[in-house]
Amino acid sequence: MQPVTYRGRFAPSPNGPLHFGSLVAATASYLDARAHQGEWWIRIDDIDPPRVVPGATDAILRTLEGFGFQWHGVVFQSQRHALYQAAFEQLDVYPCYCSRREVFTRDPSGSYHGFCRMHSPLRRHKPPAWRLRLPYAADQFHDLIQGLQQCNCHHAPGEFVLKRADGVWGYHLACAVDEIEMGITHVIRGADLLYASFAQRQVIHGLKRPPPAYGHHPLVLNREGIKLSKRARAQPIDPKQASRQLWHALDVLGQQPPAELKSAPMQTLWQWAIQHYHRAAIPPVQARTYDFGTA
Numbered sequence: 520m521q522p523v524t525y526r527g528r529f530a531p532s533p534n535g536p537l538h539f540g541s542l543v544a545a546t547a548s549y550l551d552a553r554a555h556q557g558e559w560w561i562r563i564d565d566i567d568p569p570r571v572v573p574g575a576t577d578a579i580l581r582t583l584e585g586f587g588f589q590w591h592g593v594v595f596q597s598q599r600h601a602l603y604q605a606a607f608e609q610l611d612v613y614p615c616y617c618s619r620r621e622v623f624t625r626d627p628s629g630s631y632h633g634f635c636r637m638h639s640p641l642r643r644h645k646p647p648a649w650r651l652r653l654p655y656a657a658d659q660f661h662d663l664i665q666g667l668q669q670c671n672c673h674h675a676p677g678e679f680v681l682k683r684a685d686g687v688w689g690y691h692l693a694c695a696v697d698e699i700e701m702g703i704t705h706v707i708r709g710a711d712l713l714y715a716s717f718a719q720r721q722v723i724h725g726l727k728r729p730p731p732a733y734g735h736h737p738l739v740l741n742r743e744g745i746k747l748s749k750r751a752r753a754q755p756i757d758p759k760q761a762s763r764q765l766w767h768a769l770d771v772l773g774q775q776p777p778a779e780l781k782s783a784p785m786q787t788l789w790q791w792a793i794q795h796y797h798r799a800a801i802p803p804v805q806a807r808t809y810d811f812g813t814a
């Protein structure tokens with residue numbers, strides 16, 4: 520793709536309908552792109568076939584359309600194996616024969632600290648997973664929303680899997696390769712992916728490419744303090760209530776939309792939101808409790 524000064528993306532997983540948490544993520548990346556005259560792309564994270572729900576991709580795109588989002592194009596991870604393979608061959612990887620149980624016994628967080636790299640693998644009769652030898656340990660970057668972020672990457676995320684034993688590409692490999700191959704300049708997404716950004720920066724560094732800028736917006740928690748997710752059975756969003764739900768998404772993102780816009784036509788709300796978008800108004804916190812059901 521041609522280089523541009525701003526290209527953003529939203530990368531939903533096709534494993535169910537979009538919920539309010541997904542709407543906040545889509546809105547944050549879309550507004551940031553539109554307010555900077557940038558492009559906004561959709562990438563369908565359908566790399567793990569058993570997790571793909573038939574029809575979910577169409578439903579997601581129809582819902583986004585119903586909410587007035589406009590995108591430059593749609594990319595499917597399932598069609599990008601050749602790119603992932605080419606990147607994998609350039610990276611410093613090693614085989615790992617550990618079971619999930621062994622990994623979690625050594626570190627309850629599941630972070631991997633190079634066991635099979637340091638102990639020459641006991642050649643077990645099964646295909647290995649492939650892990651990345653981290654190019655560097657200490658990392659830091661300036662998050663566009665949360666400010667300075669630092670990590671000791673050996674501690675976490677650790678040496679993560681790039682290719683699973685069953686041949687499926689690891690999330691960090693696919694995501695990192697997509698950012699650079701799509702020419703993504705800005706990744707705006709939820710704060711639950713902060714550590715994913717550290718992992719993906721390692722992959723991008725290993726490929727000797729410049730990383731995009733990252734910004735992590737607060738996650739939405741329900742009244743019980745649980746993150747809205749498909750697993751927690753968050754309510755699907757409904758284009759019939761687009762204005763009201765979009766208004767709440769803007770409110771979560773600290774944009775202070777005027778109350779009278781809650782019932783305005785969706786296009787009016789978008790126009791206001793793009794014109795008044797203020798990145799610095801997004802609360803620099805990892806999560807926010809928000810009760811939009813009764814608000």
Ligand SMILES: [Zn+2]
Nearest residue numbers: 615616617635
């Ligand atoms: Zn291992």
